[in-house]
Each structure stands twice: as structure tokens, then as C-alpha cells.
């Protein structure tokens with residue numbers, strides 16, 4: 001059974017993007033994410049049991065989040081890509097499946113302000129706790145007057 | 153000779169004569185302490201140079217002739233450094249801890265026979281006393297960890313207790329093998345029983361030597377057993393909060409203990425102050441016969457420094473163990489091995505005399 | 506009196522300038538050069554400085570090797586304050602001298618550690634070569650030898666951190682206007 005058939009059988013909409021080196025990038029719908037990861041993780045054949053990274057991107061009109069999965073059984077990679085709105089961005093957290101999602105999602109929240117629903121401890125990880133704004137957003141302006149000494 | 157001099161001085165100043173014995177002991181310990189400080193200054197430099205050579209570096213070579221004064225510079229600097237006592241710390245215990253760690257070391261030095269009949273305390277059970285006293289030092293580490301009110305110090309001292317206790321047992325049992333062979337607990341008699349290289353106790357009790365050396369490394373908190381001050385895990389272990397002179401005292405005691413343990417190993421397994429050839433070169437020369445103890449001292453130093461070098465070599469070679477590996481190594485491997493060693497030695501003694 | 510003090514000064518300066526124990530503190534790429542300096546090819550041990558102390562209580566020198574971000578700044582200032590007097594700072598790398606390649610529009614990097622703590626030797630370069638770090642250590646030793654015990658008060662005045670520690674929940678350091686910056690030394 002090929003990979004795509006497998007996804008079709010489970011009723012998951014996907015569209016394939018360009019091949020990344022050593023793996024496939026699939027765009028899926030935001031709502032399908034948790035279900036998709038669950039079947040990919042538990043399936044005996046594919047068994048993507050490791051989450052390598054969670055990366056957020058600001059594409060001006062929307063945010064994209066890229067999940068890199070890795071299978072320690074077949075040594076193959078798979079990237080899942082989802083889109084979310086700019087206003088009030090939120091995704092289901094993968095923490096229940098992969099515990100490595102914890103810090104990656106916190107970083108994503110910290111720098112882009114994407115809210116991960118059901119994350120156990122969603123707070124800033126790289127920046128000071130009382131930082132204002134999310135600096136990797138394209139429209140970020142440093143307005144915090146406490147950072148006056150960033151000016152030379 | 154010196155005792156007579158002290159007695160004469162006492163009668164000259166018409167002081168009570170009972171005090172002479174007391175002053176004599178104090179004098180002996182003062183000499184030992186002086187030896188100790190000099191030895192430690194040398195050892196620290198030696199360690200830095202040996203480590204440098206083993207990692208293909210130069211080592212300290214800017215201070216004084218060829219870097220010989222490096223440790224003296226360090227000592228003076230530590231003396232002048234600000235002495236911090238953290239606000240949350242227990243002031244009394246915090247100050248007392250280095251002393252508690254240091255004092256037993258001094259006693260250990262007193263017990264080692266440096267030459268024939270020249271030990272600070274010449275007791276008939278000096279080995280037992282030595283093993284007992286040297287484990288008191290752990291108390292100093294515990295109180296250091298507790299008094300600093302710092303989680304890293306506390307963890308470090310907890311580790312040192314666990315390590316100290318579990319390695320004490322194989323150490324004592326390995327030493328028991330030597331006692332069995334020589335039939336005496338006095339270090340002096342143990343030395344006298346191994347008068348030349350063929351009598352050295354390392355030959356029958358090689359396993360005992362291995363166990364003793366390993367446990368010594370653990371007792372000294374040196375690599376590969378330096379978990380109590382593991383820099384990458386626990387900042388500085390029990391001495392995290394110590395600065396200036398107090399830290400220097402810890403440093404001093406540690407190196408002094410290293411030397412003391414090496415001397416004990418030399419005494420137990422390599423014939424201590426006796427010459428490996430069975431005779432002393434100085435014994436043949438009429439005028440030097442009286443100061444044959446100088447040669448005996450030389451032999452002890454030679455053997456001790458070889459063992460110190462061995463320990464430094466081990467430090468440069470082996471990585472640190474994990475805490476659970478450390479424990480299982482002691483309880484599951486060293487302890488049974490030391491019992492086996494004891495039984496073997498008993499059989500050996502019984503059948504071969 | 507003068508003679509005694511200058512003799513004391515000589516011994517004291519000789520001792521401490523020859524045993525500068527750095528703190529193990531490296532925050533990014535410059536740290537690798539610092540490690541390299543203590544390895545066999547360059548060997549900082551020749552100057553008696555190979556004793557990298559893990560605990561600030563025993564260190565004399567902090568080499569700020571690498572970028573200092575706003576998140577790291579409180580930790581740096583705390584470490585600096587925990588070091589016993591006399592203490593010295595080498596700002597290693599362009600990042601800690603001026604902000605380096607993050608100077609223009611980075612949101613997170615402190616533009617030079619001299620805004621946080623007083624710096625004794627500036628060492629530019631991105632990263633500076635190990636020889637340069639050795640040179641910085643030698644310059645620092647030279648600087649130490651010019652000091653005298655009489656100036657101790659002034660020294661302590663000049664070696665205060667230049668920021669307010671954050672209060673409450675805040676983690677951001679603020680520049681402190683009340684602290685007067687004393688420039689001192691050669």
C-alpha cells in the first residue's frame with residue numbers, strides 16, 4: 001500500500017508540495033492535523049514516531065506551520081504543512097502525541113504568537129516573560145520603551 | 153635529640169616538665185603540617201604540568217623559573233580575595249566545614265610512617281585509626297553542602313556521602329587482606345614485613361591493590377569518580393559557594409588527602425619507606441649510617457609520587473561515570489571482588505605460610 | 506609607609522595577575538574560540554589561566570564570549586555580582602563590544618555588554634582568534650600590575666554593574682540612571 005493510498009483510505013485531504021530533500025511535504029487541513037499525526041504515528045507500516053521540529057512562518061496573508069516527522073523504523077522523513085489565519089491563529093497542539101512538541105510549540109508561540117490549543121504550558125521560552133509582541137511577525141515593530149538601549 | 157632540647161628549654165624556663173610530652177607531639181604535628189603544605193604546593197603544580205603534558209600542552213610556564221611559582225601565586229591571590237558568605241547560609245557551619253574537612257587529613261599524615269620509627273603517632277592499630285579518621289572528612293563535605301544553602305552544593309554533598317560510604321567497604325576489606333598477610337595493624341610493622349621487592353604485598357594481593365586504588369579514587373572524589381564536584385552537572389558541587397581562603401582550604405585538603413592516600417598505598421603494597429633492594433645505600437657509609445632515615449624518606453617519596461602520577465594519569469584518561477554506574481560498580485563488582493581477594497589471601501597464607 | 510605599600514602591591518599584583526581564573530561562561534560562537542584557546546595549540550595554561558572555574562565564587566575574570574541577549578542579560582549581571590572582588594571583564598567578540606552584526610535591527614541582542622557591566626578589555630573580532638584572546642589576557646595582566654591597594658575604593662566604585670535588576674515578574678533589565686559610570690584604569 002502506498003503512502004498516498006493510505007492517507008486516502010483514512011479520508012485525509014492532502015496536496016503534495018515540492019519534494020524536499022529526503023522526504024515529502026504534504027499540505028493538509030488544519031482540522032485534520034491531530035488525526036493525521038495519530039494514524040501516522042500508530043500505523044505499523046509508516047510509524048512516524050518522532051517529531052523533529054515545529055517551524056512557523058509568516059507568509060503575510062497567513063501563517064504556515066511545518067511539522068517534520070521522522071520514522072525510526074523506516075528512516076524516512078515526512079513534512080506536514082498547515083495554514084492558519086493571521087488574526088487569532090490557533091492550531092491543535094501535538095503534545096499529546098509527541099512530547100518533543102512541548103518546547104517547539106512554545107518557541108513558535110513565543111516568536112509568532114500562534115496559539116496551540118491544549119498545550120500544557122504555553123508561555124514564552126526564548127524571550128523574557130514580559131516581552132511585548134511577537135518579533136518574527138512581519139509587521140512587528142519594537143514599541144517597548146524599556147528597550148531604549150537597543151538604539152545606539 | 154629535639155625532644156631533649158625541648159626538655160632542656162623547659163627546665164631553663166622552669167616550666168612544668170609534664171608539658172614536654174605534649175609540646176613534643178605538637179612539634180611533630182607542626183613539622184608534618186609544614187611538610188603537607190609544601191607537598192600540596194608541589195602537587196598542584198605537578199598536576200597542572202602532568203595534565204598539560206598528557207594533553208600535549210605546555211602548562212604554566214610564565215611565573216618564576218619555568219612556572220615553578222605558579223601555585224604560590226595562586227595561593228597568595230586566594231588569600232587576598234574577597235571572602236563571601238551567602239546571606240542564606242549558616243554562618244557557623246559554613247566557616248567550620250573546611251576545617252572539618254581539613255583536620256582529619258592532618259591526623260592521617262600523623263599516622264603515616266615516613267621513616268623507621270618516625271611517625272607522628274606510632275600506634276599498634278594505626279591502620280584501623282587511619283581508615284576510621286579518613287572517613288570523618290566526609291562530615292566536612294556534608295556540612296559544607298548543607299550550610300551553603302544551595303541546591304547544587306547539597307546535591308554534591310549528598311553524592312559524596314553516598315559515594316564515600318559505598319566505597320569505604322571494599323577499601324577496608326582490601327586493606328584487611330594486607331593485615332591478614334602481615335598479621336599486624338601497625339603500619340610500621342606492615343612496612344617492616346616487606347623488606348625487599350619480592351616481599352611487596354602487591355605480589356600476593358594484586359587484586360587488593362586494584363580495589364584499593366579504585367576506592368581511593370572514589371574517596372578522593374577524583375576522576376573518574378568526581379561526581380560530587382561534577383562541573384558540567386553541579387556547578388562546583390559542595391564548594392560552589394566557597395570563595396577565597398575557605399575554598400583554598402578545601403583545595404589544600406583535597407590534594408593533601410591525595411598525597412596521604414598515595415603514601416598509604418605505597419605503605420601497604422609497595423613496602424613503604426624500605427628500599428626495594430633490601431639494603432640501604434647509606435647503611436654502608438659509616439658517617440651517614442645515623443641519618444639513614446633520609447634515604448628511607450626518599451624511597452617513600454619516590455613510591456608515593458609514582459602512585460600520584462598514576463592517579464593523575466587516570467584523571468587525564470577516563471571520563472566521568474554516571475551516578476548509578478558508580479553505585480553498581482561498587483556494590484556489585486568491587487565488594488564481591490574484595491571478599492574473593494580476602495578468601496584467596498587467607499588460603500594463600502594458610503597453605504604457603 | 507609608601508615603601509611597604511608598594512612592596513605589598515608588587516607581591517599582590519604579581520600573584521593575582523599570574524593566576525587569573527576565568528569563569529566558564531560562553532553563550533555562542535565565540536565560546537568555541539575560547540575553548541580552543543585552552544586546548545593544546547594555543548594553551549592559555551601558560552599564563553596560569555587554564556583553571557576555568559564553574560562557580561563564579563572562585564573566578565577572577567569573566568570572559569563574555571558570545572552574544573548577550575536580553576534574556577541572558579540578568580543571568581550575566583547576576584554572575585558578575587556573585588564574583589568576589591577583585592573581578593575583571595573581557596568583552597570578547599564584536600557582539601559583546603557593540604552588538605556586532607546584530608547592531609542594526611535585532612530585537613533581542615544587547616548592544617555591547619558595557620551597558621550592563623564595566624568592561625576592562627575590549628576584544629573585537631567575529632570571532633577573535635585564540636591569539637587575540639591570549640593578547641587580551643596579557644593586556645589584562647598589564648592592567649592589573651598598574652593597580653595599587655590604595656585605589657581599592659575607587660576600584661569598587663568603578664566595578665559596579667550599570668543596571669537595575671528587574672523587579673517582580675519582569676525579566677527585562679533596565680538601564681539605571683542613578684549609577685554614575687566611573688571610568689578607571691589604563
Ligand code: SF4
Nearest residue numbers: 534571598599600632
Ligand atoms: S562576535 Fe561573532 S563569533 Fe562572537 S558571538 Fe558574536 S557573532 Fe559569534
